[in-house]
Amino acid sequence: MTARQRRKPAYQLVRCAALLGATFVTVKPLPARQRVEVQTSDSAIVALAAFVAGAAERVSHVWPGFWSEQEGFILADPGKWVVLYTTVPAPPGFAVSSSHVGTTRKLPGQVYVLGGEWADLAASRGGVDIEFVLGLDTVTAIPIRDSASATLSLLYHEAFHGYQRRRFVASQRPLEAFGGAVISTPEYEAAAEVERRILLATLHEEDRQTVAHLLRAYLAVRRRRTQSLPVEVQVVERHLERMEGSAEFVGHRMRIVALNEQAEQLVHILERRLTDSLRAPNVANKAHWRHRYRIYGTGATIALWLDRWNPTWEQALERGRDFEELLSEAVDFRAFEADSLAEEAMRDFGFEELVRHFRDWARRPAPAPLPAELAERPIPPIEPRPTLHSAVSPRFTTPNAS
Numbered sequence: 001m002t003a004r005q006r007r008k009p010a011y012q013l014v015r016c017a018a019l020l021g022a023t024f025v026t027v028k029p030l031p032a033r034q035r036v037e038v039q040t041s042d043s044a045i046v047a048l049a050a051f052v053a054g055a056a057e058r059v060s061h062v063w064p065g066f067w068s069e070q071e072g073f074i075l076a077d078p079g080k081w082v083v084l085y086t087t088v089p090a091p092p093g094f095a096v097s098s099s100h101v102g103t104t105r106k107l108p109g110q111v112y113v114l115g116g117e118w119a120d121l122a123a124s125r126g127g128v129d130i131e132f133v134l135g136l137d138t139v140t141a142i143p144i145r146d147s148a149s150a151t152l153s154l155l156y157h158e159a160f161h162g163y164q165r166r167r168f169v170a171s172q173r174p175l176e177a178f179g180g181a182v183i184s185t186p187e188y189e190a191a192a193e194v195e196r197r198i199l200l201a202t203l204h205e206e207d208r209q210t211v212a213h214l215l216r217a218y219l220a221v222r223r224r225r226t227q228s229l230p231v232e233v234q235v236v237e238r239h240l241e242r243m244e245g246s247a248e249f250v251g252h253r254m255r256i257v258a259l260n261e262q263a264e265q266l267v268h269i270l271e272r273r274l275t276d277s278l279r280a281p282n283v284a285n286k287a288h289w290r291h292r293y294r295i296y297g298t299g300a301t302i303a304l305w306l307d308r309w310n311p312t313w314e315q316a317l318e319r320g321r322d323f324e325e326l327l328s329e330a331v332d333f334r335a336f337e338a339d340s341l342a343e344e345a346m347r348d349f350g351f352e353e354l355v356r357h358f359r360d361w362a363r364r365p366a367p368a369p370l371p372a373e374l375a376e377r378p379i380p381p382i383e384p385r386p387t388l389h390s391a392v393s394p395r396f397t398t399p400n401a402s
């Protein structure tokens with residue numbers, strides 16, 4: 001170990017673990033109050049809906065202008081119950097619920113319940129409706145998850161996409177696909193993995209200067225990875241990061257505020273998102289899905305640092321700026337330092353070893369392709385997992401295998 005490396009103990013710890021291929025994420029046990037299970041009964045879902053309505057004022061501080069007591073939404077237990085909160089009269093078939101869990105104030109809306117499915121509502125069949133038109137109201141509709149916290153994260157995330165449609169200056173509309181060939185080289189995969197490791201390392205650091213240094217290194221490696229890509233691939237990455245990274249950040253932050261969880265819970269969630277996002281079976285074998293899906297965690301982690309360091313980043317993002325630009329400004333990233341920063345970070349975070357790893361994978365016989373319906377199924381926008389992975393090395397597979 002060199003003297004330079006010894007000056008950064010926590011950074012170094014992460015690096016060593018990274019080189020061993022472990023996930024090195026120690027996630028603290030969740031406090032008991034976060035394990036509120038949503039029971040499969042209308043009353044539990046009604047209670048959760050009333051709780052969300054009652055938490056509106058609290059969560060409205062997370063993103064200026066997003067969410068209020070007027071915000072309508074639907075929580076569906078597919079095939080069993082559709083629970084609606086709205087300020088306008090409910091459609092025929094819905095029964096008024098008298099539940100006022102979670103607030104003592106009179107809300108402007110009302111919770112309603114419908115048994116069974118509701119035709120045309122994707123959420124009642126397990127999907128998500130970002131902007132479901134309901135008479136005079138437009139609501140976000142989601143299927144419930146296996147816990148209250150996961151359900152809330154999903155609801156706020158998807159509702160934020162509706163807000164983006166209304167309020168964000170649109171980025172250039174890219175095709176939502178990464179070209180498999182350009183992003184499947186061992187060097188590209190290795191650089192992307194180095195970037196993920198650097199962002200993960202920032203979550204373990206407390207010293208602002210160290211974090212800023214890591215983030216400059218992140219930007220330098222990213223620049224090196226992306227600069228030779230066709231411009232449309234760069235546009236896709238920036239667009240997805242702007243939309244999904246902010247929705248991911250907002251979804252988890254609002255659920256933390258709603259449930260009165262500890263603020264640092266967000267760091268643990270982001271650790272999991274940065275680590276788990278490449279493990280889903282329908283992601284691991286597909287380069288374009290893998291690179292799409294990693295953006296949820298990387299974008300939300302960048303959002304965390306912008307939120308701490310730039311008091312007006314939300315407005316800037318709404319007006320059309322992207323995470324890479326805003327982060328570059330926040331950490332004073334200078335182009336003339338980029339090469340030396342990138343080389344240092346690639347050395348410290350195991351770039352060469354990763355390149356060898358991905359080359360080895362590329363030489364192996366292609367794995368059996370996933371069944372088409374699994375391979376092409378859209379990945380759920382967010383899926384916080386109740387079980388945590390540990391010591392799992394990334395299952396990167398043969399580029400262009402499919």
Ligand SMILES: [Zn+2]
Binds near residue numbers: 158247381382
């Ligand atoms: Zn999303």
